[in-house]
Amino acid sequence: MDAESKTLNDDASEVAVRQARRKRRRREQQGTDGAVGDLTARLAEERTIRLALMFKERCAETHLKELVIEAADDERRVTVGGRQLYTFGSDSFLGLDRDPRLQQAMARAARAHGTHNGASRAFTTIELCGEAERRLARWLGVQDTLIFPSVTLANAGLIPALAGTGDLLVVDRLAHDSIHQAAKIAAGNGARVEQVYPCCEETLTKLLGQQRLGGCVVAVDGVNSMYGTVLPLREIDEVTRRHGGILYVDDAHGTGVVGTRGRGAAAEVLGSLGNVLMVGSLSKGFSCMGAFVTCTPELKQILKIKSNTFVFGGPVPPPYLAAICAVCDILESPEHEQMLKRLHMLIERLTTGISDLGLHLVGGESPIISVVVGDIELTLEAGKWLFDHGYYVQSATFPAVPINGGLLRMLVNANHSVEAIDGLLEALGEMKRHFDLPSRPAVSR
Numbered sequence: 046m047d048a049e050s051k052t053l054n055d056d057a058s059e060v061a062v063r064q065a066r067r068k069r070r071r072r073e074q075q076g077t078d079g080a081v082g083d084l085t086a087r088l089a090e091e092r093t094i095r096l097a098l099m100f101k102e103r104c105a106e107t108h109l110k111e112l113v114i115e116a117a118d119d120e121r122r123v124t125v126g127g128r129q130l131y132t133f134g135s136d137s138f139l140g141l142d143r144d145p146r147l148q149q150a151m152a153r154a155a156r157a158h159g160t161h162n163g164a165s166r167a168f169t170t171i172e173l174c175g176e177a178e179r180r181l182a183r184w185l186g187v188q189d190t191l192i193f194p195s196v197t198l199a200n201a202g203l204i205p206a207l208a209g210t211g212d213l214l215v216v217d218r219l220a221h222d223s224i225h226q227a228a229k230i231a232a233g234n235g236a237r238v239e240q241v242y243p244c245c246e247e248t249l250t251k252l253l254g255q256q257r258l259g260g261c262v263v264a265v266d267g268v269n270s271m272y273g274t275v276l277p278l279r280e281i282d283e284v285t286r287r288h289g290g291i292l293y294v295d296d297a298h299g300t301g302v303v304g305t306r307g308r309g310a311a312a313e314v315l316g317s318l319g320n321v322l323m324v325g326s327l328s329k330g331f332s333c334m335g336a337f338v339t340c341t342p343e344l345k346q347i348l349k350i351k352s353n354t355f356v357f358g359g360p361v362p363p364p365y366l367a368a369i370c371a372v373c374d375i376l377e378s379p380e381h382e383q384m385l386k387r388l389h390m391l392i393e394r395l396t397t398g399i400s401d402l403g404l405h406l407v408g409g410e411s412p413i414i415s416v417v418v419g420d421i422e423l424t425l426e427a428g429k430w431l432f433d434h435g436y437y438v439q440s441a442t443f444p445a446v447p448i449n450g451g452l453l454r455m456l457v458n459a460n461h462s463v464e465a466i467d468g469l470l471e472a473l474g475e476m477k478r479h480f481d482l483p484s485r486p487a488v489s490r
């Protein structure tokens with residue numbers, strides 16, 4: 046063995062010894078032994094886990110993750126650790142989680158159908174599910190919809206069903222994690238997956254203009270879940286269709302709250318949902334559980350066969366199906382217009398106030414409003430400061446946003462009081478004096 050190889054070998058064995066020592070130490074710390082202990086120790090070595098655990102430990106005082114809510118009222122006051130404060134961390138945007146009509150519909154359905162209908166819909170379903178799908182389609186002005194138990198499961202089932210061997214799947218780099226995970230399954234099935242950033246006419250034209258044999262799907266968020274922003278969907282749809290593809294919009298955060306009659310960002314920008322596939326959430330604005338995709342009856346037949354999470358997974362339970370129908374009653378009544386009016390008045394009040402404070406605001410096109418902080422520890426400290434002053438907002442840090450792209454993420458709900466919004470603004474103004482936060486970027490000319 047030459048001298049160079051010997052040095053390399055020595056280095057490698059030293060690394061192995063260090064790793065084994067660290068593993069043993071971790072195992073001792075975690076108090077587990079055997080296969081589960083080994084597995085835990087191995088996972089704890091992963092970079093993302095190490096980083097998350099390090100911040101959890103280092104910022105124990107300000108971390109505010111996995112908070113336990115002890116009580117809640119109809120105006121978004123919650124009790125945490127015996128203290129009452131306003132929460133701006135709920136994506137039940139219309140406040141329907143507190144609505145007695147939904148609660149009663151759930152109780153009635155539980156009595157009639159039981160708490161769960163106990164099998165994949167590929168075997169059996171209940172009429173309430175068909176009713177909910179028809180009601181959603183009527184509200185959105187589309188031919189049909191297909192319900193899944195969550196948006197994550199809808200994406201994981203639908204995206205690989207739409208793009209397989211020989212197809213091109215283009216995903217916005219800023220799209221929700223569930224789209225990226227679904228894209229990995231599609232890639233495993235043989236689709237060519239490309240990430241695009243920024244997702245716009247120019248970058249898409251370059252990608253979609255390349256020669257390909259199969260079909261093409263472009264998958265994006267409607268409302269971005271962290272920034273509350275909306276992509277230029279009209280241009281994206283046009284360029285996608287010009288190249289023979291179809292646009293897939295995960296509008297989880299737009300459902301029920303954005304655009305005319307709350308039909309979401311895609312319906313608002315494109316005028317109709319006839320030429321796209323739109324996935325909506327039934328948990329956020331709807332305050333129920335599940336998701337749906339817009340489709341035609343013919344496509345629905347195919348999706349029911351091709352979406353693995355539909356075939357091999359369970360259904361949305363009857364109480365939630367009944368609650369979804371109760372929400373559709375509200376969405377088809379003048380009351381919804383009033384709720385939207387109030388929600389948008391509160392959004393406007395908060396965004397104007399934040400802009401006036403000179404903070405770096407993003408969003409405002411939806412109930413998601415974020416203030417850019419940047420540094421992870423500073424983001425956690427600023428969130429804790431607000432918490433201590435009576436307002437819970439989400440400190441969004443890596444991996445939800447890029448490293449040092451920390452945000453204070455606020456979710457406005459129709460059942461927030463004006464006093465809660467004004468109180469939060471006052472607290473943000475006071476907070477600004479205590480922390481060195483980035484100010485609003487100068488408007489480029």
Ligand SMILES: Cc1ncc(COP(=O)(O)O)c(C=O)c1O
Pocket residue numbers: 194195196197198221223266267268270295296297298326328335336
């Ligand atoms: C754009 C987007 N897609 C999917 C999800 C996940 O939704 P679900 O909780 O229904 O799986 C979220 C959750 O915030 C989201 O923002």
